[in-house]
Amino acid sequence: MMSNTPYKNSHPYYEGPESTGQKRAWSQDTPYSREENRDLVRRQVGKLVIIPMDTPESAQYVTDMVERYHIGGVLLCRRSIRHSVEISRIVRDLQSAARKAGHTHPLFIMIEQENGMFAPFGNGHLGTQFPGALAVGAFRSSEILYDIARASAQELQSLSVNTNLAPMLNIEEQNPEGLSSRMFGDDPANVWRCTSAILDAHRSTNLVSIVKHFPAPRQGSSGILDTRNIATEPRYAPFRKAFENGVDGVLLEPTMWAASTDTTFGGKDSLPRNLIRKHLRYEGILIGSVDRMSENAAGRCVTGGQLSIRGLVNGCDMLIVCEHPHDVTDALEEIYTAVETGNITRASLEQSWERVRRVKERYLRWEEVVDPPPIHLTLPSLMRRNRELSFRSYEMATTVIKDARNLLPLTKPQRQSVLRQSGTCVLLTAVAPPRFPGQVSVDPFEYLGRAINVRGIAVSHAPYTHEGLQETHTSLLKKANIIIFVVSLDTDPEYRSQIETMRSLARQRLVLEPPLIVITACSPRDMLPEIPFLETVVSCYEYSREALESAASVIFGEVKPTGVLPLRKLLPLNSGVPIDSFQRWEVHEWEKRRDLYASADLWKKCFGWNPNWNLNSSILSDLLDRPGNAKHYVVKDPRSHGKILGLCATYTIHAGKNLVGSMALLMVDPDFRNSGIGTALHDEAFQFMRANPEIDSVQLGSIFPRFFPGLPELLPKEQKEWFKRRGWKIEDNFIFDLYQNITNWRPPQQDVFADLSRQGITFGVCNPGVFDSLIQFEDKHFSSYPGWVEKYRALKDTNDYADAVLAFGVVPDGQSAIVGAALVFSGAGSNKISKEVPWPKAIGDRVGGLACVGMGPEFRGRGVGFGLVCAAIIELQSRGLTGCFVDWSTDRQVYEELGFETHGKYHNMAWRKV
Template structure:
């Protein structure tokens, strides 16, 4: 038997590294012996807290301090990640009175203003930090596109992917600026499933294109904006892997959290280099399919950095042992483990301190909670939504003598079942018993009636209901709970305009029953302050301000493919001139580029998008050249819709290797001009286009009416034993062959071919070795009449206007580089162009520094690249 590969690390080092990749949960209110063993012996680097770990403010801070102390004493180089799922709203692990109750994502979505999301996330960070919690597994970036979804529902801000992206971005910013690590979850999107991955493995059968258009949108934006971490979900997505595999192939059934194809989307396509964590591997989506321990190895092997096991010590230790064994056997790559450890360490140095937080700091706790309560109540007031109402039904005047009966679903008196892992279930179909107190603050006589599935009302309650002048009926997810739904509909029949329904969780309960339920209010979470804001509206204390963040039809824009008719071209030109006044276009030039065959352009009454598709040696590229919307129509989603149209059209041509903002031929901007407003740059970033770290590209310009080059350079050029001749048909084959072999730039060789095709060889220059007659270098030296210049949208905006020539596509054969051939080509090209009446020269798309400057060229325009 072959002996297993030996790691370069000692057992102690290996244990420390593996431990850093685990996130574990504990039971109880103090650091248990189990968690201490995990931290001391197994060097576990991250702990997740639940409701079961929170009793009071002092206890919580003592717990986190003692966890950090254990790590410190056990010799951990850095402190622990101490994390929680404080999504707020429905999923609030640290509850009032320990922390203020803050609104969850859908309540935030209903305010329509992402600034509220930022403020609430900042408040969350302030609270978490005060308790020594440095990571939050929030916000939810899932799009709630499936109303029947039992997992996400109101935990997502909306069913519109762009809106989700906007709110997620604000929440991420609020948390990270507040010193808490945000984590967007559940990649690649848990919104369109009817199965909860706690209890089974959901399958999303969408195609990759559908995922791109919906689920991936908020993740792409958060990642482009550099979110620190992302959590993967236990959801199978057969649409993301190899399309040639049969439907029953095992890899189609692997949850994303364990699937290398899913991680590849993050690492390779989205170029994400932050920390990837898995959702809890004790959820049935993994536990019941592959097993928690094996799941840990599979997740790390797939490219996840950290795995989470929340509940059971034996599973936690078992998984650590299996991962350690997999590193020793070579099943898990040392490089990958090292890279994950490095990501953990980098994030810890940014956010984690293991210094104890003095208990005395909790003196501020009450004041902070009071401040946050008032922030929250202002936001709840902006979110609570009157979906529809009949005039006169409410507000109820304070001196009303009418009999008000409040009916709500109660917890079933018998049974109830064990509460799993100390957590409340978020889908319980009953509402808090304290709602009545809020109503009685306005009218102490309000009658409280609780109803239950399968249990008839008592005769006394029946009598109250029969005598009611106004019924306020609270539901909780009635669209999934037939007894609530049916009872609500029967109340609707009985009371008509006198029935006011409050959906306390998902807003779908009676969204469609407009005739039966005429007064319908949605509050998006069954929390006390959310319900209070509905009561305030019913009794006229506040006016309704929220609007439904789901179920509203997205704005449909009448966007058409550009027909290339004179009318369409003229319309686009008119839009261009108004939208981009600093970059005026000649109509003829624009028309010519719009009519090129590889163009995919779209037009709307108030906006346009231009894009081009290229395929070079079988590799496809898309360029979104320009997008514009008339100022008065901006901020309403038209720009987003135009970009989406262009992307769709380009992807339909074939799978794209790259999609960039910019253009090659026709040549508008190589990327995004750096002096575009930040708002415009953000527009692309927020749509998921990344800003690569490469150097900017520059267009250079120089007036050539004076000297051709400084004397020392002219002298150097004169000494070169080379011949410089205008290109000619006889030089065609060698030139093209060598260029193809040397340079892969899109459009480069094509530019030479285009000159040749119209017999304009003399618009390029060739350097030749006179002894061998071999061609060594080439450059375009185009006068304004060269065909290639038709493609340069902005060349005539330079100071020499229509006497501007172009030097571009300068290339020197590999063997001849570093000997001054390039510089000489430039000098000779300028000489030749000057002789032909050119007054200024543009050099196109330069990424190298310090070369063209030698000849006195200066930067005319500068661009940053922007890639999807």
């Protein structure tokens, strides 16, 4: 019997079995009466329903549902996306119809865009073809994945899409029809690494993210669902992290919510309420999909209306009703009746709508969805811009799983050895269906054949079917100098026949002798048991053009393979594949007490080859030990206590009113490079800075404190390329550090000060009386330079006013004022800058430094800067110093005229927005 006690907001979700005798707020509800306005019921229910738009022709039906039934969201399906301009117009019309019909918030316009071959949008013609989940799970850069997700989100938003049902967080296939290529792999840590980058990208572009598919607990031996280990079970780990990070919503596996309300005691004991709301404390949107899969999960034949009622009673906030139009309206009528009779409570509807409202108010605005602002880049221009990123990401994903004979790469000398004269490559590929509806039936593997052929190799391309190798194939194989066999298991209903065909070919090859390269243009999951019997296996994970051409680039040595198989747990023990190539490194925060001396050892091993870069543990301590504005990360050798294999140092610093981040240092033990350590550190550091809402931009290198202002020019080319592949742009100009011995230094122009004096320019050191004027001068001209003004302000804290050498001149109003300034410092003084620029102390105890040299704009080009540097050097000489170090100069000509020589040369790096 229903209680008439009013609903209490202090009990937002069910907290235990009803048998405890506690009163449940959600059940204390008064049902709607028949006399009440049914339009109110229609509006409340409609807000929680999403319907698909299968084709552009169904737009009128969807519009009617939005106007009459107040549907809260629309799911765009693959067939409905045929022309981007048309879709954008249809979506705006739907939003306009919703506003006129009295909707309080805009519609969710959803799409299930996971990228990859079978995504509804992005085939190279309509949207950029980006790699799918398993492919991006194979490459080690979260930063590139962030760029991919952001680029993909921007293209979706050009269609007025505002919600993405992605990414998929599962590490196990939930049903036999599931495609493992849609998952990031079987390592929960790697799944969350990929997911975190995608969610960050979606938030940065204001795109709603709905992760999927939250799995139901397994049944125990007694047939009862086992929820005891939910906090530690690996398959729930990515979802737990997503909940902790406030993901907008989650799509539930049907078995989570489709159970009969009799077995869940009217929803009291349902998994969404007990497991997700109570145990995991998640308050985002829970979504169920009413379709064939949920009908199967229901255990018996039920109508769409009955399933919908189960979903709302059992804790779903929204339902995607994938039914025939007539069945959708019938289902809605059944829901209305359930609400009116109290089977669906008013309180639960209000709670669900509140969760939906929070998300819509965060992301959606009427003025933006009805009359979107003009975009700077249209979809075609976005696709042109993103094409390079697409190919680069496919290249990074391509994985050499096994190369037992060191056949790869097939460089030109290697080809001559393998192919001999006028050699032939036999390319055997599975018959694959078109990837998009209505697409012209073209063999997608033709791109691979052409990619091999343009490298000067004759190609005989022959598709094979489930019937295996025929006489035609055998005749080609007899003439082959090399065989490339392509498996695409995801595309063949009888995929086991592809493996049998490959086995047959491997046996024949023992007689034929030509090398056999197997390419898995799909998930290699079902191929892994065969790995021990093969010699060369390459995976490109998909058979898109970009994936196949990237596989060819790897095979022929034009691209270095960096992909890591993301299905490590399924790899046979006798596979012959080096386990080190699958290492996922654990990243720890740097701690001075534990890591300082090991960091000094690593520095020596990484940079000891250059005598100019000699830093000991004391200097490193000054640079790294900076609580408050520094955070550093290390990877340790799991086989050796305390040994550090990689270190990444990061700082934050104010630039005017903004906060900027610096990836100041990233070094990896030379013996452990190319194993993913640098990528793990890079991703962890960048993710930390991206998660800080106050940080607007990030630089590679640092300002204060400083190791290097940019990438040292002396670094090997492959190390610079490594940073380029992670999205850093090297600019054309250079930054210089300079040094000279000043023991016997004299100004090259004996009358330099006399000439300047005739212009009214004089020099001196700062004192308390002019300090405020100095700060006003620096604020006026250099406040946008990160850390610059702060270094002058800090002189007051240590009473080092005289460390500022000043130039005075007559300004337009006839008064004498500060027109230039420079900072001098040495390790012997208390000036904080001496602990932030390490190289003077590294050169010698009696070496000083010169920094932050700047003139007012009206006094530039008049020799004032030349005189100011001379005055600063004389000041350092007066302190008994024998050397002068100048840091961060973009114009070394003035300093070379004064006798300085280059101490360090660095590539200037473009700042990156986060």
